[in-house]
Amino acid sequence: MFTGVVGSEGSEGTPVGRRVVLGMLALGAAGVALGARAERALQRVIDPLRRRDPTGLSDLVPIGSFRYYSVTASVPRLGAADYRLRVHGLVDRPRTLTLADLAQLRQTSLVRDFQCVTGWRVDNVPWSGVLLRDLLADVGMRPTARALTFRSFDGSYTESLTLDQATRPDVLVALRMLNGPVSHDHGGPVRLYVAPMYGYKSIKWLGEIEVVDRVSPGYWEVRGYDVDGWVGRSNGRDDDPV
Ligand SMILES: Nc1nc2c(c(=O)[nH]1)N[C@H]1C(S)=C(S)[C@@H](COP(=O)(O)O)O[C@H]1N2
């Protein structure tokens, strides 16, 4: 698991034992201490090595396909009958939506890339679901609304967006990806997809959206990654000299 060794922002592979996860979290913290720039430089050296890995282990993580990231070893599986999305906070009409409720709202499809800040990328992924801005229009924003806090239903991961970012036409509450329902490992039944930002903004197992008056930095953001995670323009990637 080289990604963990170089202190990347994710752990990969499921299932993993609790000790492994805790170890990787410690290494992740070391990575932040090392500095995001140094960490990426190291990763650029290691990635080609992984591709020529004589052990064949790297075949487990083919280039150009998704890796499953989770900061916890396991997340409860929620089926169509049990899933709920709570939308509350600075809204006129707080709602708790079932999967059927979400499916009844207008569905929007996008074909866009998915890119993790650690370097792996999947091109042309089909996504569909409810535009976040359609959902926000449905519940109605109070005048003091400025930002959103997202929470995963297992309670372990949070994310944030400003209201301006959240109302872009390429931010989806995704019910489908890769031409099927969002699988459990990809954060199903419902995850966020923030097309213009690195993968850590696309919270999996979405359980709650709270409309708030200011941004509250998410899980990886309190660990050193940029809150405004624009692909190519954040985390030192726009002017990286290494
Ligand atoms: N709940 C939750 N959402 C999460 C994460 C996580 O650990 N937990 N990891 C993030 C990161 S760093 C990435 S790159 C993507 C990975 O999505 P995937 O597992 O579908 O490839 O999920 C993001 N959303």
Ligand SMILES: [Mo]
């Ligand atoms: Mo990531």
